[in-house]
Amino acid sequence: MKAFFLSLPSISVSNILLPFISYLAENGFSVIYYNSTKFSFTTNSSLTFKPYPNGSINEQLYNLDSSSSYFDLGERLIESANNLAEFLLEEFEREKPDVIICPHLVCWGSILTKTYGVPLITLNTTFVLDRDIMLPYLSSKNKSIEPSFLQIIKAKRVKDQIDALEKKIDVRLNLGLWDLYVNFGDINVCFIPSDFQPEYQKVSNKYFFAGFPNRLKITPQFKEKKSIYVSLGTIFKGNDDLYNSINFAASSFTSEFVVVAPKGVTMNINQPNVKVLWNYTDQIKELSKAKIFISRGGMASIYESIITLTPLIIVPAIPEQEINGYKVEKLGIGTSLCESTLNGSDFIDKINLIECNYEKFIRKLSKMREDILATNSYSLAKNYIESCLNKTM
Numbered sequence: 001m002k003a004f005f006l007s008l009p010s011i012s013v014s015n016i017l018l019p020f021i022s023y024l025a026e027n028g029f030s031v032i033y034y035n036s037t038k039f040s041f042t043t044n045s046s047l048t049f050k051p052y053p054n055g056s057i058n059e060q061l062y063n064l065d066s067s068s069s070y071f072d073l074g075e076r077l078i079e080s081a082n083n084l085a086e087f088l089l090e091e092f093e094r095e096k097p098d099v100i101i102c103p104h105l106v107c108w109g110s111i112l113t114k115t116y117g118v119p120l121i122t123l124n125t126t127f128v129l130d131r132d133i134m135l136p137y138l139s140s141k142n143k144s145i146e147p148s149f150l151q152i153i154k155a156k157r158v159k160d161q162i163d164a165l166e167k168k169i170d171v172r173l174n175l176g177l178w179d180l181y182v183n184f185g186d187i188n189v190c191f192i193p194s195d196f197q198p199e200y201q202k203v204s205n206k207y208f209f210a211g212f213p214n215r216l217k218i219t220p221q222f223k224e225k226k227s228i229y230v231s232l233g234t235i236f237k238g239n240d241d242l243y244n245s246i247n248f249a250a251s252s253f254t255s256e257f258v259v260v261a262p263k264g265v266t267m268n269i270n271q272p273n274v275k276v277l278w279n280y281t282d283q284i285k286e287l288s289k290a291k292i293f294i295s296r297g298g299m300a301s302i303y304e305s306i307i308t309l310t311p312l313i314i315v316p317a318i319p320e321q322e323i324n325g326y327k328v329e330k331l332g333i334g335t336s337l338c339e340s341t342l343n344g345s346d347f348i349d350k351i352n353l354i355e356c357n358y359e360k361f362i363r364k365l366s367k368m369r370e371d372i373l374a375t376n377s378y379s380l381a382k383n384y385i386e387s388c389l390n391k392t393m
């Protein structure tokens with residue numbers, strides 16, 4: 001079976017989904033993998049890489065901060081879809097794939113599935129951002145999209161981009177703003193355990209939860225886990241006060257603080273036990289030496305904390321991460337903080353909380369790690385996809 005995999009330039013998405021796509025290619029699928037040039041890899045007869053045209057993906061796609069709205073991301077996604085439309089249509093006519101596979105944020109997969117009627121397989125690497133789950137949550141947190149003049153202008157720009165795309169390909173896509181984040185397919189797979197899905201019952205009959213992939217082979221060595229590792233993401237604009245609060249907290253501990261900082265952050269580091277690493281680093285290597293992980297709370301980081309048995313302190317920047325923070329606390333594998341009100345003392349309190357209850361956190365993490373190691377999520381997902389395709393093709 002021939003498939004297009006239309007990816008997007010995200011390290012965390014690539015880390016999770018490239019091994020799965022490779023697994024499909026080793027088990028009966030012939031896959032053409034599309035992404036930005038910097039994500040190219042060595043190919044073989046059943047898995048080939050093709051780059052998107054230069055400049056087709058909005059360069060600001062992941063230039064986000066806590067003030068970014070769903071309109072900002074939606075506008076960048078649909079702009080990228082417009083840029084890619086003609087290229088994708090030409091590729092389809094040339095290659096004639098049987099199915100289209102996409103991460104959940106890749107709205108440009110709909111261009112091909114709606115034009116040619118082939119099945120769409122959507123792969124989620126985080127929980128399902130279902131409208132009936134997220135909108136009530138945003139409303140309860142007073143973070144719903146405000147009907148300000150600026151938001152109205154942004155909403156109109158998104159609609160204009162959707163209209164322009166439909167006119168370009170002469171196909172009715174029936175895309176709304178929320179569809180850009182969900183991209184519900186004919187077959188939908190989530191690479192997370194159902195425990196991490198908020199209001200699971202609302203999506204359980206529409207999505208197959210394969211669980212976290214067992215993609216990292218590492219055995220934690222507790223005698224080496226001494227540092228406090230801080231990585232608050234490189235796709236979000238830096239918050240200088242946040243890093244300065246971490247520097248303040250470090251003064252109360254003898255442990256080394258290893259801080260990964262994005263470009264543009266101004267840090268007043270004056271504590272001898274704070275080590276700064278700029279931008280991307282080998283996170284698994286650092287977590288293998290860390291006793292606590294201070295994170296934004298993305299699902300990939302949560303997975304890595306479980307595999308390396310590293311309790312979490314989550315400082316969310318966006319609503320999805322807030323929900324992940326609640327789940328992490330409920331499941332007993334970490335705790336969370338509110339960025340808008342926190343200070344250095346809050347970090348001290350949370351670090352002390354974890355250190356005083358360390359064995360309890362490790363027991364919870366160990367049970368989750370055992371479940372991951374015992375589950376072949378890629379095999380489960382492949383079997384589910386093939387079963388669904390056999391019923392529809």
